Amino acid sequence: MTTAAHSANPATAVGRPATPRKDKGTGVGGGLLTxxxxxxxxxxxxxxxxxAMTAFKNENQAASxxxxxxxxxxxxxxxxxxxxxxxxxxxxxxxTGVSTLLVILLAVPASYALAIRPVRKTSDVLFFFMSTKMxxxxxxxxxxxxxxxxLHVLDNIWxxxxxxxxxxxxxxxxxMRSFFQEIPGEVLEAASMDGAGLMRTLRSVLxxxxxxxxxxxxxxxxxxxWNEFFFALNLTASRAATVPIFITxxxxxxxxxxxxxxxxxxxxxLPVIIxxxxxxxxxxxxxxxxxxx
Amino acid sequence: MFRTPLRPRLRxxxxxxxxxxxxxxxxxxxxxxxAAASLxxxxxxxxxxxxxxxxxxxxxxxxxxxxxxxxxAISLQEEFREQYPDVDVRFVSLPENEARAKIxxxxxxxxxxxDVVMISNxxxxxxxxxxxxENLQPYADETxxxxxxxxxxxxxxxxxxxxxxxxxxxxxxSSFLAYREDVFAENDVxxxxxxxxxxxxxxxxxxxxxxxxxxxxxxxxxxxxxEVMAPLSTVMNTYGGQWFDEDWNARLDSPEVEAAxxxxxxxxxxxxxxxxxxxxxxxxxxxxxxxxxxMWYDATSMVSSIEDPASSTVAGDVGYVPAPVEETEAAGxxxxxxxxxPSTSEHKDAAWDFxxxxxxxxxxxxxxTELGWERVPPGSRLSTYDIPEYxxxxxxxxxxxxxxxxxxxxxxxxxxxxxxxxxxxxxxPEFQDLGTRVGQQISAAIAGQITVAExxxxxxxxxxxxxxxxxxxxxxxxxxxxxxx
Numbered sequence: 152m153t154t155a156a157h158s159a160n161p162a163t164a165v166g167r168p169a170t171p172r173k174d175k176g177t178g179v180g181g182g183l184l185t186x187x188x189x190x191x192x193x194x195x196x197x198x199x200x201x202x203a204m205t206a207f208k209n210e211n212q213a214a215s216x217x218x219x220x221x222x223x224x225x226x227x228x229x230x231x232x233x234x235x236x237x238x239x240x241x242x243x244x245x246x247t248g249v250s251t252l253l254v255i256l257l258a259v260p261a262s263y264a265l266a267i268r269p270v271r272k273t274s275d276v277l278f279f280f281m282s283t284k285m286x287x288x289x290x291x292x293x294x295x296x297x298x299x300x301x302l303h304v305l306d307n308i309w310x311x312x313x314x315x316x317x318x319x320x321x322x323x324x325x326x327m328r329s330f331f332q333e334i335p336g337e338v339l340e341a342a343s344m345d346g347a348g349l350m351r352t353l354r355s356v357l358x359x360x361x362x363x364x365x366x367x368x369x370x371x372x373x374x375x376x377w378n379e380f381f382f383a384l385n386l387t388a389s390r391a392a393t394v395p396i397f398i399t400x401x402x403x404x405x406x407x408x409x410x411x412x413x414x415x416x417x418x419x420x421l422p423v424i425i426x427x428x429x430x431x432x433x434x435x436x437x438x439x440x441x442x443x444x
Numbered sequence: 445m446f447r448t449p450l451r452p453r454l455r456x457x458x459x460x461x462x463x464x465x466x467x468x469x470x471x472x473x474x475x476x477x478x479a480a481a482s483l484x485x486x487x488x489x490x491x492x493x494x495x496x497x498x499x500x501x502x503x504x505x506x507x508x509x510x511x512x513x514x515x516x517a518i519s520l521q522e523e524f525r526e527q528y529p530d531v532d533v534r535f536v537s538l539p540e541n542e543a544r545a546k547i548x549x550x551x552x553x554x555x556x557x558x559d560v561v562m563i564s565n566x567x568x569x570x571x572x573x574x575x576x577x578e579n580l581q582p583y584a585d586e587t588x589x590x591x592x593x594x595x596x597x598x599x600x601x602x603x604x605x606x607x608x609x610x611x612x613x614x615x616x617x618s619s620f621l622a623y624r625e626d627v628f629a630e631n632d633v634x635x636x637x638x639x640x641x642x643x644x645x646x647x648x649x650x651x652x653x654x655x656x657x658x659x660x661x662x663x664x665x666x667x668x669x670x671e672v673m674a675p676l677s678t679v680m681n682t683y684g685g686q687w688f689d690e691d692w693n694a695r696l697d698s699p700e701v702e703a704a705x706x707x708x709x710x711x712x713x714x715x716x717x718x719x720x721x722x723x724x725x726x727x728x729x730x731x732x733x734x735x736x737x738x739m740w741y742d743a744t745s746m747v748s749s750i751e752d753p754a755s756s757t758v759a760g761d762v763g764y765v766p767a768p769v770e771e772t773e774a775a776g777x778x779x780x781x782x783x784x785x786p787s788t789s790e791h792k793d794a795a796w797d798f799x800x801x802x803x804x805x806x807x808x809x810x811x812x813t814e815l816g817w818e819r820v821p822p823g824s825r826l827s828t829y830d831i832p833e834y835x836x837x838x839x840x841x842x843x844x845x846x847x848x849x850x851x852x853x854x855x856x857x858x859x860x861x862x863x864x865x866x867x868x869x870x871x872x873p874e875f876q877d878l879g880t881r882v883g884q885q886i887s888a889a890i891a892g893q894i895t896v897a898e899x900x901x902x903x904x905x906x907x908x909x910x911x912x913x914x915x916x917x918x919x920x921x922x923x924x925x926x927x928x929x
Contacts, residue, residue: 211754293549300555306505384542385549388557389505389534396538403510404540404726405745407755 199420205413213410228414232401236418238390239397242308246383246393247376250315254372255365257316258323263353265324266331267339277328280321288381296385308391311383315376322375323368330364331357366433370426377423394419502794503532504559507547509781510537512748513615513821514562516811517802523810524801531794551576556788559795563611565602565780569865570873572605578785581608583796590800594825598852599780602865611784612803616823617745618767618776618848619678619868625763627651627738641679641707641768644739648715651738660715662731662740663708666724667887669869669879674777675741676886677868678767680704682775684859687870687907692863692914694907696882696900700859704770706896709889721891733758741767743779744823744848747841752818764844766851771859774851777868780823808834823849863914874910881906 205213207224265273295314296305304310334357342352358365380395387396398419401411427434508514518535525533536558538546547561551571563571571577584592592600592609599616603609621644623635631651636643648660664672680686685701688694695701712720717731725742729749732740733756740746753759767775783799785792801807805827811820817833822845828834829846838845851857857867865871869879885899 214755293553296549296555297553300553305555306557384538384546388507388536388550392536399539399542400510400537402539403512403515405511405749 202413202416205410206417208410208413210407210410213413214407228410229418231411232414232418236394236397236415239392239394242311242387242391243377243394245308246311246315246379246391247373249312250319250376251369251372253312253316254319254323255369257320258327258368259353259365262324262327262331263357266328267334277325280324283317284321292381292385295382299386305386306388306391308387310386311379311391311393314382314386315379318379318382319372319375323372326368326371327361327364330361330368333364334360363433363436366430367436370430370434373426374423377419501530501532502791503534504789504791504794504798505534505536505557506560506562506798507536507538507543507550507558508562509540509543511540511781513819514781516815516819517614517807520807520810520814523814524798527801528794528797531797533798551786551788554788556786556790558786559789559791560799561784561786562614562781563784564782565599565778566866566869566871566875568603568611568782568784569605569871571784572610576787577610578787578789578792579608579610580612580785580796580799583800584609584612587796587800589806590804591827594805594827596823596826596846596849598778598849599824601853602778603780603782611782612799613780613782613824614803615745615821616778616780616849617743618778618823618845618852619675619742620744620767620776620844620848621739621741621765622732622746622750622762623739623765624735624737624758624761626761628763635763635765638766639768641682641711641770644741644768645707645711645715648711648739652715654718657718657736659717659731659737660739661711662717662723662728662737662742663712663720664724664728664742665712665716665720665887665890666722666727667880667883668724669876669883671724671883672886672890673879673883674743674868676705676708678775678777678857679708679770681858681867682768682770682772683707684771686858686860686862688862688864688911688914690861690863692911694904694911696904696907702896702900705886705889705900709886709896712890713892721887744776744841744845747822747838747845748818751840760840762840764841766844766848772857774848774856776848776852776857778849778852779868872910872914874913878906878910 206228207226208219208222209225209227212219212222265277299305299307299310338356338360339352342356347356378395379393380399383391383393383396384399387393398412398415401415402408508517514537518537521533521535524531536546537543543562547558547563548567549555550557551561561577563577568577572579581592584590592612595609595613596616599613600609603611603613621639628635628651633647633650635647639647644661650660652658652660664675666672677687680701683700683704685698685704686695717723717728717737719727723731725746728737728740728742729746731737732746733750735757747764750756750762751759767777769775783803785795785799789795803824805825808820808825808828808831812831812833817831817837820828820831820834822828822838826846829842835842852867854862854865854867862870866875869875882903885894885903888894889896889899
């Protein structure tokens with residue numbers, strides 16, 4: 152892609168406002184574009200902001216029509232949600248953490264082999280990986296449920312770990328493969344000239360070079376596993392239920408629940424937002440690196 | 445609450461049958477199977493924790509619908525623990541649709557995650573016939589002070605199979621007509637003690653005032669077997685219509701059904717709420733509670749919101765009369781959230797300890813004294829209505845609710861006998877799908893996209909497909925016995 156030159160320096164690619172080139176885009180068109188950008192940005196952000204606001208209301212304020220804009224914030228909902236969500240959070244941390252670790256452990260060697268040492272059927276293998284993502288999950292949930300039932304692993308957090316690993320593995324392999332492909336062959340040759348074996352090359356040469364990509368891949372796995380709802384809903388009950396199930400359980404078909412729901416959603420999104428924030432720099436580098444072809 | 449909005453069926457997401465096996469879940473299942481050994485080890489540990497965690501305690505898992513009354517039960521669990529220290533109870537509480545899907549999947553496949561499940565009078569006779577849930581009659585009879593004869597008879601009958609209780613009611617509801625006494629008085633209109641649909645039509649026309657955003661009546665129009673089809677089925681019944689006759693012939697093309705549906709659709713189109721085709725229980729509740737409608741025909745459980753000043757502007761101004769009739773004596777529906785024990789449960793006695801606690805007369809007292817008498821789950825036990833404190837808070841609606849529940853039997857609400865259990869639903873597994881499809885047609889008719897005749901013609905075709913499987917003698921297990929009245 153042509154953006155390659157810019158993204159080589161992340162500082163210029165990210166966070167730089169478009170001020171220096173004022174000479175060109177200052178007309179009506181430029182103003183409109185800026186306004187449109189603001190509208191779109193606020194449009195995207197507003198529901199999230201509203202959710203955060205609602206989390207500090209009481210149920211009546213949350214349900215009022217017209218909406219309540221000014222109110223004395225209360226921590227009641229947050230407190231209730233924090234008190235109830237312990238097991239769910241713990242399960243989510245295990246399911247997300249362990250599955251991401253497994254995915255990385257499996258995806259790195261697989262994608263290394265597919266990128267650096269391709270064989271005749273490499274593209275078939277890659278397509279096969281991707282094809283597993285084409286079937287709607289709802290189509291396989293019943294067999295998976297029955298199998299899990301026979302193995303007595305329903306409502307077991309390790310079932311989710313296995314499924315999340317399988318679910319994220321194809322994406323991770325594809326992503327990591329594109330990062331490995333970025334590495335010039337000369338680097339590998341140099342490493343082997345210096346007498347580095349496969350493990351040594353992987354550990355000391357390749358890993359530092361693909362670290363941003365690895366971070367991006369891991370973060371995407373974390374997000375997907377953390378947010379996963381369908382498997383969790385169908386395969387867990389009381390012991391292994393994860394945070395998305397907790398969010399759902401705050402809803403009811405009778406009575407008011409919006410404030411409680413918002414508080415639960417806010418709590419559930421915090422870890423991912425924080426992880427994304429911490430990894431932001433790595434992430435942008437990683438994602439743009441993967442885009443270079 | 446009897447309300448199950450349109451839910452996509454499991455197979456709608458499936459791939460077309462002709463597709464090749466490229467996209468089968470190879471690695472997913474492969475990994476799943478490959479890891480089976482390590483998993484069963486892990487499961488062993490988890491299982492051990494589940495059964496014997498703290499010495500002699502037995503752990504049971506209870507799956508319930510997250511409605512306010514059920515949340516109250518969760519908040520009172522400490523009382524249960526005090527009474528039964530050797531039973532460790534854990535809850536799974538989900539909204540109605542998710543809970544229904546999950547509980548059905550678990551019980552039907554013998555998943556065995558739950559020891560107690562919350563189901564309704566729709567599932568109970570079918571599941572009992574399939575042997576999926578335990579016969580609770582012996583438990584109920586042997587438990588001291590439990591008094592199963594105190595259950596509201598129509599509810600108990602709807603939860604029985606071959607004369608035995610297979611689930612026990614937590615709360616019950618029927619349907620009635622709520623109306624604004626203040627508006628009626630202002631306009632010098634009188635509500636008959638037992639209105640007919642013709643009366644309702646006349647009053648709605650008189651009080652309707654679209655200019656002031658005030659509608660004559662609110663009626664559900666949202667597609668779904670538990671939405672528009674619930675009130676509409678009771679109208680069909682009282683007009684003498686049926687879904688199926690005694691020989692399982694589909695009867696949605698009968699003149700009675702056509703008259704009922706035409707009247708319902710016209711009423712809601714001309715004097716009903718705006719956007720009726722997409723409004724369900726929740727929308728009608730908001731509209732009526734905000735004072736924008738003169739009448740509302742819906743579930744008796746509406747009172748907990750309508751009579752609550754915190755969420756309603758019309759609390760205290762509402763009167764209640766029985767469901768409007770045409771050819772029959774009564775027309776209300778019958779619905780109950782009840783507790784059952786799946787046959788797969790390995791802790792049936794502990795499960796019964798919990799079930800009996802949550803449905804006992806003592807529990808009603810407990811809710812009343814701990815949380816307030818207006819929060820007592822209604823419609824399950826006759827003795828509820830003898831409690832003076834409850835009678836006081838429920839003055840406006842206790843009697844109408846009990847009358848409606850009492851009259852909610854097929855004999856009183858239908859003109860001719862039918863081969864299935866249920867009043868506002870057909871108690872066969874296919875009905876969730878059939879009811880929702882027919883509901884879509886009716887909803888389209890309310891929206892004015894098609895005529896009532898077209899809607900019923902298509903609905904009749906759907907119903908005929910279902911009826912054929914019953915006429916062939918290939919009926920699902922227990923349907924012949926499903927109706928025990």
